[in-house]
Amino acid sequence: MQKIIIKNFGAIEYAxxxxxxxxxxxxxxxxxxxTIAKLIYFFKSLKDDVFNQIYQDQERDYFDxxxxxxxxxxxxxxxxxxxxxxxxxxxxxxxxxxxxxxYLHLSLNKDKxxxxxxxxxxxxxxxxxxxxxxxxxxxxxSKTTNIHERLAHEKTKINxxxxxxxxxxxxxxSYEVDSLFVIAGRSITVGYSELFEKYFFAxxxxxxxxxxxxxxxxxxxxxxxxxxxKFIERVIYVKDVFSVHGKFQDLISRFRSSIKxxxxxxxxxxxxxxxxxxxxxxxxxxxxxxxxxxKIILNTQESIDLHNASSGQQESIxxxxxxxxxxxxxxxxxxxxxxxxxxxFPVAQKSLIELLALMVxxxxxxxxxxxxxSPYVLTVFNNLLFAQRVVDKNPLAExxxxxxxxxxxxxxxxxxxxxxxxNSSIQEEHEYCESIFNNQTGxxxxxxxxxxxxxxxxxxxxxxxxxxxxxxxx
Numbered sequence: 001m002q003k004i005i006i007k008n009f010g011a012i013e014y015a016x017x018x019x020x021x022x023x024x025x026x027x028x029x030x031x032x033x034x035t036i037a038k039l040i041y042f043f044k045s046l047k048d049d050v051f052n053q054i055y056q057d058q059e060r061d062y063f064d065x066x067x068x069x070x071x072x073x074x075x076x077x078x079x080x081x082x083x084x085x086x087x088x089x090x091x092x093x094x095x096x097x098x099x100x101x102x103y104l105h106l107s108l109n110k111d112k113x114x115x116x117x118x119x120x121x122x123x124x125x126x127x128x129x130x131x132x133x134x135x136x137x138x139x140x141x142s143k144t145t146n147i148h149e150r151l152a153h154e155k156t157k158i159n160x161x162x163x164x165x166x167x168x169x170x171x172x173x174s175y176e177v178d179s180l181f182v183i184a185g186r187s188i189t190v191g192y193s194e195l196f197e198k199y200f201f202a203x204x205x206x207x208x209x210x211x212x213x214x215x216x217x218x219x220x221x222x223x224x225x226x227x228x229x230k231f232i233e234r235v236i237y238v239k240d241v242f243s244v245h246g247k248f249q250d251l252i253s254r255f256r257s258s259i260k261x262x263x264x265x266x267x268x269x270x271x272x273x274x275x276x277x278x279x280x281x282x283x284x285x286x287x288x289x290x291x292x293x294x295k296i297i298l299n300t301q302e303s304i305d306l307h308n309a310s311s312g313q314q315e316s317i318x319x320x321x322x323x324x325x326x327x328x329x330x331x332x333x334x335x336x337x338x339x340x341x342x343x344x345f346p347v348a349q350k351s352l353i354e355l356l357a358l359m360v361x362x363x364x365x366x367x368x369x370x371x372x373x374s375p376y377v378l379t380v381f382n383n384l385l386f387a388q389r390v391v392d393k394n395p396l397a398e399x400x401x402x403x404x405x406x407x408x409x410x411x412x413x414x415x416x417x418x419x420x421x422x423n424s425s426i427q428e429e430h431e432y433c434e435s436i437f438n439n440q441t442g443x444x445x446x447x448x449x450x451x452x453x454x455x456x457x458x459x460x461x462x463x464x465x466x467x468x469x470x471x472x473x474x
Contacts, residue, residue, distance in 0.1 A: 002173070003095040004043070008088055010035045015433035018098075020417045022360060023369045024381060026436075027421030033371040034184075036421070037336050038223055040369060041181050042080060043094040043104065044334055047172040048179070049076055051164060054135060061139055063131035070116045077106070077114050079212060082221035085112050096173045113216075127171055134164050175365040176334040180234055181227040182322065184338040187314035189235045190294065190306050197232075204229050231318075238321045242289035248276045248324060255328055271408060275327050275358060278351045279320045282344070283313055287320075312343035316352060323359045332365045341374040353380040354409045361408060378418070378436075382443050384411045389442045413442030420448060 002019040006012045011032040017023070019040060025033045046069075053072050060067065078084070087108065095103045105117040137160050140153065169175050189197070204225055211222050245251050252272045280286055285296040285303075294306035296313060306317065319340060326333050340356065341349045360368040370377070388410040391398045398407070418437045436448040 001095075001098045003098050004036070004040055005091070005093040005095075006036065006039065007091040009039070009090040009092060012036065013432040015419075015421070017419055017433065018417045018435075019367075019369070021367055021415035022357075022381075022411060022417070023367075024378065024416075024418040025369070025371045025421060026373065026375075026378060026418070029373070031422035032432075033421055034338060037338065037369055037371050038080075038181070038227070039092060039094075041179070041227075041334075041336050042076065043096075044172075044174055044176075045179050046073060046076065046104075047168045047174055049073075050172075051168055054131060054164060055138060055161060057135060058139065061132075061136050063128045063135060065118070065128075068131070070118075073104070073106075073116055074114045075216075078216040078219045080221070080223040080226060082219045083217045084108060084114060085217050087112070102173070123171070125170075127167060130167055131164075134160055134167070138164075174334075175332055176367060177332045178326075179334040180322065180336070181231065182319055182335060182337040182340075183224070183228050183231050184342065186231075186316075186318045186342075187311060189232060189318055190309075190314045201229075201232055204232070234322065235318055238318070238325060239289065239292075239294070241325075242287075242294075242321070243292050246290065247286060247288045248279060251324070251328060252276065271327050271358065271362070272324070274406065274408060275324050275355060278355045278358075279324065281351050282316055282320060282348045282355075287317065310343070312345070312348065315342045316340075316344060316348070319352065320355070323355050326359050326366075327362055330362060332363050333359075334367045334369075335359070336369040336371075338371050339373065340370060341372060341377055346376045349374060349376050350380045353377055354384070354405075357384050357409045357411055361411075378444050378448075381411065381416070381418070384409050385413055385416060385443050388412055413439070418444055 004015070004017050004019060006015045008014075011030060012035060015032070015036060017025075017036065023040075025036060027033050049072050050069055053068050054063070057068070089108050090106075092106045093103050094105075095101075100121075101119055102122060103119045104122075105119075107115050107117070109115045138157060188200070207225060208222065208229060211220055214220075241251075245254060252269070255272065283296055285298040287306075288295050288297055288303075294317075295303045296306060296309055297303045306314065319337065322335070325331075326335075335356075337356065340352050344352065356368055356370070360366045372378075383405060387401050387405045390401050391410070401407075416437060417435065420434050420436045421432065436445045437443070438445045
């Protein structure tokens with residue numbers, strides 16, 4: 001299991017959060033949900049930055065903790081969160097493996113620069129020696145002028161890159177191959193003209209390049225731009241694929257034709273058609289891309305351009321496409337999704353959460369983190385957890401439960417965690433960060449959901465009492 005502990009960073013007073021297969025963060029606006037999610041993504045994606053450093057390094061032919069990890073982490077922190085000169089002293093400890101006390105600890109030195117501390121025995125099983133050998137192997141032949149030797153070397157580098165990735169997966173205990181932070185405000189990728197998107201993308205690139213060249217104490221906080229840039233790159237890839245294949249069903253047909261294993265074909269086809277059905281439910285129609293124009297087919301005679309569609313359709317389409325691609329390709333993924341419920345009716349929220357559960361269940365190494373404002377989202381997760389619990393208690397009830405909630409959506413309690421942040425509107429005496437998951441019942445605490453309902457209904461009950469009192473006098 002992984003865990004993050006944060007003290008005095010931004011809006012976060014103190015948070016200690018277990019990061020399981022599914023993690024849900026709920027709270028008011030400005031309560032720190034996004035900051036926590038971004039910090040988790042920061043540490044989880046560090047292995048990719050270390051990979052690039054080692055793979056491209058031509059200066060040292062040996063692994064060095066300071067240059068290959070600590071410096072990479074410090075540079076990444078400044079590039080994401082900007083100058084630390086005016087920050088109060090903070091501490092962030094990320095446990096890559098709680099059970100063996102393996103962590104990275106960030107804090108500020110006296111001169112307000114980032115200090116990185118590694119836990120004892122952070123490296124095991126001769127990993128530094130293995131990384132040194134990889135560096136040597138990658139650098140061999142890189143300076144030769146013989147074209148045949150260069151080509152052979154480039155081909156061999158691919159194998160070494162795969163070995164390097166495996167070593168770093170084991171070092172950071174993160175086995176996801178594809179990591180993505182799905183930003184809020186996703187409609188920007190559909191609500192504007194293609195020309196505007198190109199100018200916006202170019203402007204983003206320019207701002208990131210300028211900030212990267214600044215001294216660390218002059219850097220601006222541009223984490224949102226960095227995450228948006230990667231998200232837009234993913235959207236461009238997805239749009240290109242759909243521009244060739246048109247719609248979800250066409251991709252399913254193409255995928256089936258490439259599968260030789262009939263049993264695997266049957267299982268994957270079931271999941272893909274289940275996903276496609278839910279997508280149609282959420283969009284209230286069928287998505288299609290034709291000549292780079294994205295549309296939603298509402299019925300056989302009516303359609304609407306995606307950039308003229310409802311805000312809910314625009315906000316959800318990129319999540320839906322990404323979920324479908326993960327299931328299609330059986331990728332090992334980390335997905336952090338900000339406010340998946342945005343502009344969606346509660347019934348559509350239910351379908352989207354079920355789709356995300358379907359996605360995360362595709363592989364044991366998949367991981368899903370959600371930030372939300374919606375109690376409806378918590379209720380949907382509770383149902384998916386309780387469906388599994390009912391069957392665990394009584395296996396004979398499996399068919400009956402699956403009739404109501406398909407088995408592919410069920411979630412296991414041991415893989416789930418949920419936290420409420422802020423809590424100022426829920427109870428008078430509160431902690432900033434509280435777990436709202438009851439390990440005994442295997443569900444989100446009912447008293448938390450009841451407190452939200454009471455808060456929402458309190459004003460109405462008071463007004464109704466006042467109305468009744470006035471009516472009696474008349």
